[in-house]
Amino acid sequence: MRIPITGIGVIAPGAIGIEAFRALLASGGSAVAEVDRFDTSGLSAHKAALVRDFKPKDFIPAMKMRRMNTLSRLGVAAAKLAIEDCGAALQPDTGVAIGTAFGPVQTSVEYMQEYAEKGAALAPPQLFAESVANAPGSHIAIEWGLRGFNVTITQRESSALAAAMYAATQLAKGSASAALIGGVEEANEMLFSVLDRIGALAYDGHPGITLGEGGAVLVAGAGTRKPYGWLAGFGIARDATATISNYGRNPVVNVRAMQSAVEDARVDKIDAVYVSMNGAPLCDEVEREALMLFPRAELVRTKQVFGEYAAGGALQIAAALVALDESRYDNVLVNSVSAGGGIVCAVLTKEAA
Numbered sequence: 001m002r003i004p005i006t007g008i009g010v011i012a013p014g015a016i017g018i019e020a021f022r023a024l025l026a027s028g029g030s031a032v033a034e035v036d037r038f039d040t041s042g043l044s045a046h047k048a049a050l051v052r053d054f055k056p057k058d059f060i061p062a063m064k065m066r067r068m069n070t071l072s073r074l075g076v077a078a079a080k081l082a083i084e085d086c087g088a089a090l091q092p093d094t095g096v097a098i099g100t101a102f103g104p105v106q107t108s109v110e111y112m113q114e115y116a117e118k119g120a121a122l123a124p125p126q127l128f129a130e131s132v133a134n135a136p137g138s139h140i141a142i143e144w145g146l147r148g149f150n151v152t153i154t155q156r157e158s159s160a161l162a163a164a165m166y167a168a169t170q171l172a173k174g175s176a177s178a179a180l181i182g183g184v185e186e187a188n189e190m191l192f193s194v195l196d197r198i199g200a201l202a203y204d205g206h207p208g209i210t211l212g213e214g215g216a217v218l219v220a221g222a223g224t225r226k227p228y229g230w231l232a233g234f235g236i237a238r239d240a241t242a243t244i245s246n247y248g249r250n251p252v253v254n255v256r257a258m259q260s261a262v263e264d265a266r267v268d269k270i271d272a273v274y275v276s277m278n279g280a281p282l283c284d285e286v287e288r289e290a291l292m293l294f295p296r297a298e299l300v301r302t303k304q305v306f307g308e309y310a311a312g313g314a315l316q317i318a319a320a321l322v323a324l325d326e327s328r329y330d331n332v333l334v335n336s337v338s339a340g341g342g343i344v345c346a347v348l349t350k351e352a353a
Contacts, residue, residue, distance in 0.1 A: 001172040002230040002265075002352055006223030007086030008318050009078040009182075012214040013049035013306055017081060022322055030305045032210050038189035045201035048187050049212035049307030067126055068139060069107045071100070074215030074311075075136030075184045076143055082180065083144065086223030094222065095148030095176040096137045097167035099159030099183040101309040103133030106188040136184050136215075148176035157276065157338035159183060160216075160313030161346055165234040171221050178222030183314030187213040187307075198245070202279050209278045212307015216314035218321070229324035232331075233265025233347040239286075242341030247282040254290035257343040258333060265347035271329035272298040274320045276337040278308045283337055294333070317346070324350045 008018050014031030015021040024031070031049045040046045051074070056065050059077035068076065075098060083090060111127040129135065134152035141150050149170055153162045160183030167179040192211055195201050202208035220231065237257035239248025262270065273294055277284045291299065300323075306315045313336055320332045327350070334346045 002232045002349065003168050003171050003220050004227035004230050004352065005218050005220055005321055006225045006227050007082040007219030008228060008321060009081030009083070009085060009217045010315070010318055011051060011054055011074050011078045012216065012311070012315055013051050013212060016053055018085060021318065024305070025319055025322060032307065035192070038192070040192070043193060043196040044206070045196045045203040045208070047210060048192065049210060049305070050187055051214050069104055069130040069135070071104050071107070071184050071186050072130060072136045072139045074186070075182065075217065076139050078182060078215035078217040079140045079180055082217040082219045085225065086219040087225045088223045090144055090146060090222055091177045092145055093148045093176050094146045095167060095170055095179040096141050096146055096150045097153070097163040097179060097181050098137040099153045099155070099161070099163040099310045099313060100133055100136070100185055101154065101156050101159050102185065102191055103154060104131050104135060105191050106186060107131045109190050140180060146180070148179070155338055155342050156340055157278070157309060157313060158336040158342045158344040159310040160317065161334065161336045161344040164231065164317060164346060165236070165344060167220060168231045168234065179220045180217050181220055182215065182217035183310035184215040185213045185309045185311040187211050200280070207279055207281045209280050209308040210303070212303070212309060212312045214306065214311040214315065216311060216318050218317065228321040229348045229350055230352055231346060232267065232349040233261045233263070235260030235264060235345040237343045239341040239343060242339065244340055247280065247286060247337060247339055248341045249282065249286060251286045251290040254287060254337060254343055255293050257345045258290065258293060258335065261333060261345040261347045265331070265349065267331045267347060267349060270294050270297045270331050270333045270347070272300055272323065272332045274300045274302060274316045274332060274334045276335045277301055278303045287335065287337055317348070320348050324348060
């Protein structure tokens with residue numbers, strides 16, 4: 001069963017809204033720039049892909065916004081844009097599936113600071129409520145009265161694709177009439193510093209990832225707009241050679257996941273692969289070897305534009321859907337390899353069958 005995607009909402013580095021997103025992709029530019037949100041002078045890396053022009057009050061009423069942290073605001077704003085884009089109200093049984101790699105790190109830091117300084121009795125309860133990874137998905141469901149499944153998946157780089165796979169499975173089973181699918185991530189000083197100190201970030205010729213943030217939400221299975229494209233098939237695998245903090249070394253596992261997605265989608269060719277390559281040497285090398293499976297496919301690297309992690313994963317899907325909508329391809333594969341060994345692949349198609 002192929003699942004239509006009829007709405008896309010984007011709060012991305014360098015692009016707020018689908019039309020700005022299209023323009024950024026068409027320009028061939030990148031949203032990676034010097035970090036100016038916090039001090040990086042004591043660190044090696046100094047660049048990230050940050051959302052700079054996002055004004056939450058343009059999307060969320062002030063009283064509701066006060067109860068949300070940045071992560072939730074990104075998710076709710078992206079969902080609002082996606083629902084408006086699809087052209088129809090969602091039914092109450094609509095589900096929500098959101099991916100996030102690290103969740104509300106900044107909120108957790110702020111809560112623990114308040115807790116240590118003032119004690120448990122005076123620590124702000126609103127911070128505690130927002131310190132869980134499923135807060136964005138919960139806010140989305142509450143805002144639009146959605147009572148279908150509500151799941152948040154944290155699987156590092158593959159979080160958003162894993163959320164899409166879960167939602168597509170539920171829709172195929174008839175558990176919900178539609179779903180909001182997406183990813184959210186916030187770049188903050190604590191996360192940036194930790195990744196820098198373990199040598200994960202790129203700097204001055206040193207290979208590594210570029211941290212990205214933002215929110216992207218898709219409407220699946222409902223709406224009056226002509227679908228951007230269709231979720232057609234998924235494949236999953238785990239590379240057992242991976243450590244908890246690094247990527248695996250076995251390209252055969254990646255090949256297996258990609259083949260499973262293509263077989264599930266029942267397509268006979270792949271025109272382009274939206275690759276997982278993020279600058280981390282092991283991730284890039286192993287995926288490059290696995291991609292010999294598609295020698296004629298164009299390779300598209302969106303993480304050079306928007307950075308890495310769950311929002312990047314959702315933006316990968318959104319970018320692939322825009323390409324299908326613009327008739328650049330008929331079938332695309334979105335590939336996501338995560339530290340720890342998880343691999344999720346999805347095939348998106350231009351046509352329903």
